[in-house]
Amino acid sequence: MPSLFDPISVGGMSLANRIAMAPLTRNRSPGAVPNDLNMTYYEQRATAGLIITEGTAITHQAQGYADVPGLYTPQSIEGWSRVTEAVHRAGGKIVTQIWHVGRISHTSLQPDGGAPVAPSAKAAKSKTYIINPDGSGAFVETSTPRALELSELPGILDDYRKAARAAVDAGFDGVEIHAANGYLVDQFLRSGSNQRTDAYGGSVENRVRFAIEVVAAVTEAIGAERTGIRISPVTPANDAADPEPQPLFDHLVTKLAAFDLSFIHVIQGATGGERDFQQGDTPFDWEGLRQTYRKAGGKAAWMLNNGYTRDEAMQAIESGKADMVAFGRPFISNPDLVRRFKEELPLTEANSATFYGGGATGYTDYPAAD
Secondary structure (H helix, E strand, O other), X not given: OOOOOOOEEEOOEEEOOOEEEOOOOOOOOHHHOOOHHHHHHHHHOOOOOEEXXXXXXXXXXXXXXXXXXXOOOHHHHHHHHHHHHHHHHOOOOEEEEEEOOOOOOOHHHOHHHOOOEEOOOOOOOOEEEEEOOOOOEEEEEOOOOEEOOHHHHHHHHHXXXXXXXXXXXXXXXXXXXXXXXXXXXXXXXOOOOOOOOOOOOOOHHHHHHHXXXXXXXXXXXXXXXXXEEEEOOOOOHHHOOOOOHHHHHHHHHHHHOOOOOOEEEEEOOOOOOOOOOOOOOOOOOHHHHHHHHHHOOOOOEEEEEOOOOHHHHHHXXXXXXXXXXXXXXXXXXXXXXXXXXXXXXXXXXXXXXXXXXXXXXXXXXXXXXX
């Protein structure tokens, strides 16, 4: 019977334990360039079996929040290279989450002040984070997007290819495709944000098409063994909505089974909220989703996420319902979370006032247990 603290082979990676550090947007990379502070932050958390970085924009157009890192300039790639070197030096494994926010952006963050892009020209009832002219940060309503033309989609797929190659060039052990939380790939999946009438809208098969093309592009670029994907079947984050998520995501994971992916990262319920949250009339069958994937021949590590305690994570691993469990906020204030879990030490509470933006305070100054 496996344990949370047992090693595991995931794709081409040999991981020391089954605890993943989940992606956490911290808004501390001005100019989209990772810096020495980011390097220290990730190095401190290298005892995680796998670090998944904060969302990292694949292009300027893909940016949706101020001071989040990118992968589309030489300076960004060089900055990430220092981060990956530090994590590897500390014995860790690290992948980056490649990200296109779609409509969850603001004109001030877009090239030439243009409108964000999305499957359809429908604004999200959500907010994003910008830097005001006086240097202060603020959460503001997202801007109304424009609908992507069919002719633009191949270019965005190529952006994913380039970002995946850039990640490997920067020393990452792989990438996680962000297909969750109401961002671009998720916007194509859900009927609430996808009102297209072409081959990418309408039926479940059509709405899944873009996600599968992104996976195909990334795996073609760097190999399936270096590629994971994150999904969030029922979350309402960033105005994500679909009345029938079960057949939608059952179809998606069946298609994903054709790729020999490294891992599938599943956010259960409402992101950062209740795991029993549901959309539509029927509770989501989480174990059924995993079984659907396995029955279709999928072999990727199955990673669960959303507010798990140490004991819940151990039970999920021991029962076979998960191969790994990802933790987000506990890693913010407990850089040595693996040790604290293993030795059953108390956890430090995080200060939410320092989650977004700023410097070392609330970022790299949380002490280890000793």
